[in-house]
Amino acid sequence: MKDKEKPEPKEKIEEKPKQYIYIVQASKEIGKCKIGKTKNLENRLKNYNNMTGVSKENIYQYLFTCEVQDMSQVEKDIKKNFFYLREKKSREIYFYNDDLFDRYVNFIKEHKLYVEEIFIKTDEIKEIVKIVQKTTLSLDERGISPIDVINKAKKIKNDEFYTRYEDVEKEIEMYDKSIWKDKCVFCNCDDAVDNDERKSSAFSLYFLRNFNELGLKKLICTHYGEGLDIFHQGGKGYVFTKDGFYDIEDYDELKEFPPKYTGSFDDPLSLKILNEDADIVCTNPPFSKSIKYWNILIDSGKKFLIISNHGIVVNTAYIQYFKNNKVWAGYNRVDYFLNSKWEITKSSGYWFTNFPIKDRPKYKNLKIVPLKNIPEKYIKYDDSKMLLVDKNYIPSNYKKPFAVSVYPIVSGILEKGYEIVQEKQYIAYINGKKNFSRVLIKKVKKESNILN
Numbered sequence: 001m002k003d004k005e006k007p008e009p010k011e012k013i014e015e016k017p018k019q020y021i022y023i024v025q026a027s028k029e030i031g032k033c034k035i036g037k038t039k040n041l042e043n044r045l046k047n048y049n050n051m052t053g054v055s056k057e058n059i060y061q062y063l064f065t066c067e068v069q070d071m072s073q074v075e076k077d078i079k080k081n082f083f084y085l086r087e088k089k090s091r092e093i094y095f096y097n098d099d100l101f102d103r104y105v106n107f108i109k110e111h112k113l114y115v116e117e118i119f120i121k122t123d124e125i126k127e128i129v130k131i132v133q134k135t136t137l138s139l140d141e142r143g144i145s146p147i148d149v150i151n152k153a154k155k156i157k158n159d160e161f162y163t164r165y166e167d168v169e170k171e172i173e174m175y176d177k178s179i180w181k182d183k184c185v186f187c188n189c190d191d192a193v194d195n196d197e198r199k200s201s202a203f204s205l206y207f208l209r210n211f212n213e214l215g216l217k218k219l220i221c222t223h224y225g226e227g228l229d230i231f232h233q234g235g236k237g238y239v240f241t242k243d244g245f246y247d248i249e250d251y252d253e254l255k256e257f258p259p260k261y262t263g264s265f266d267d268p269l270s271l272k273i274l275n276e277d278a279d280i281v282c283t284n285p286p287f288s289k290s291i292k293y294w295n296i297l298i299d300s301g302k303k304f305l306i307i308s309n310h311g312i313v314v315n316t317a318y319i320q321y322f323k324n325n326k327v328w329a330g331y332n333r334v335d336y337f338l339n340s341k342w343e344i345t346k347s348s349g350y351w352f353t354n355f356p357i358k359d360r361p362k363y364k365n366l367k368i369v370p371l372k373n374i375p376e377k378y379i380k381y382d383d384s385k386m387l388l389v390d391k392n393y394i395p396s397n398y399k400k401p402f403a404v405s406v407y408p409i410v411s412g413i414l415e416k417g418y419e420i421v422q423e424k425q426y427i428a429y430i431n432g433k434k435n436f437s438r439v440l441i442k443k444v445k446k447e448s449n450i451l452n
Contacts, residue, residue, distance in 0.1 A: 019071035023064040033096040037071035067115040161337035163284045165202040174331040181215035186278035188265045190224040192231035193240040224263040237263025310350035313409040314437045316424040323420040329410040362411040371395035382428035403438035
């Protein structure tokens with residue numbers, strides 16, 4: 001009888017080790033965290049807690065862990081996206097608070113190589129961190145709004161806000177690249193430039209990274225030498241100029257330090273550059289000097305794309321510009337800024353420009369309907385019998401002036417057949433009680449041409 005042939009053993013397929021991204025924090029270092037990669041979460045945590053020089057009371061704990069397809073690529077993208085929040089360029093340490101934690105986690109989860117969450121800290125742990133970490137009260141606890149924060153900045157010297165890179169990128173990429181071709185861009189509000197990207201303004205950094213792609217002719221940036229030196233550039237104002245398509249290894253070679261130059265937007269040299277060299281101005285002017293900045297910018301007649309408090313559209317100092325089609329809202333609002341300590345600060349900013357806006361997304365927020373179709377709770381008359389309309393409702397058949405808030409203006413109502421009727425804010429009184437500032441508008445026969 002023939003022996004049965006033994007089946008050949010199946011080739012053993014080795015499973016590839018899983019890859020992970022983690023956020024870890026030491027119990028006594030609650031202002032920062034570490035974001036890294038590993039193939040063994042358990043061993044990695046042990047290594048942290050067994051590091052030489054680490055106190056036994058300074059215990060490392062995971063705040064978030066997840067599986068990814070390519071941990072090296074995800075880690076690289078995290079470093080690129082949050083470069084300005086890293087404590088040191090050569091290390092994996094990032095600044096930390098609850099808002100930043102949420103942003104780190106959201107970025108990781110939205111990454112195309114994200115697989116699944118393994119662990120995330122609970123609300124209970126979050127609350128413990130808050131209690132230990134808190135040295136100042138939240139805005140709600142202090143009874144103030146994000147707008148109050150910016151208004152306070154107008155009154156306090158050196159209390160300014162700095163723009164995040166992602167907000168600059170998000171807005172600029174809404175516009176056709178052709179507007180930048182062969183143009184000189186001027187960033188004139190402490191837009192520092194440094195070989196270390198973390199010491200560069202988000203505006204200067206964006207235009208340096210995209211100089212060739214946008215087809216720029218020249219980039220001029222100024223550093224303000226008399227304020228808080230958030231970018232660690234020193235106390236001397238300077239002018240940085242990149243002229244033409246070429247690579248430069250040391251940005252310091254392109255800096256000039258003119259005698260007695262402050263770097264302020266209203267310094268004589270800055271004004272000369274604005275009027276003689278600049279084609280487009282793009283920056284975040286200081287809130288404390290906003291009125292003066294706007295006056296200078298509008299008078300220059302230059303194209304611009306800047307950030308300001310969204311409440312300026314109902315402020316008498318600025319209403320004239322909106323009424324006369326000198327400026328209108330850009331595409332995006334800006335809810336978060338960096339303060340002088342590189343902490344995320346919630347506030348109410350908006351992009352403003354005199355570039356044409358095409359297919360404004362915010363149009364969908366406008367509710368232009370007959371007066372009788374507006375819910376009663378969103379319409380009222382003040383003591384002067386002026387119609388007040390809220391929640392982006394616009395009465396399509398109302399021929400008299402009526403008062404609206406900020407939101408219809410930044411949503412583009414002035415491009416939909418309505419105009420501002422007076423160059424000062426309207427303050428409504430209801431039963432003798434002062435209401436918030438508004439602006440008076442009315443319906444006109446033709447729509448604005450700022451779209452073309």
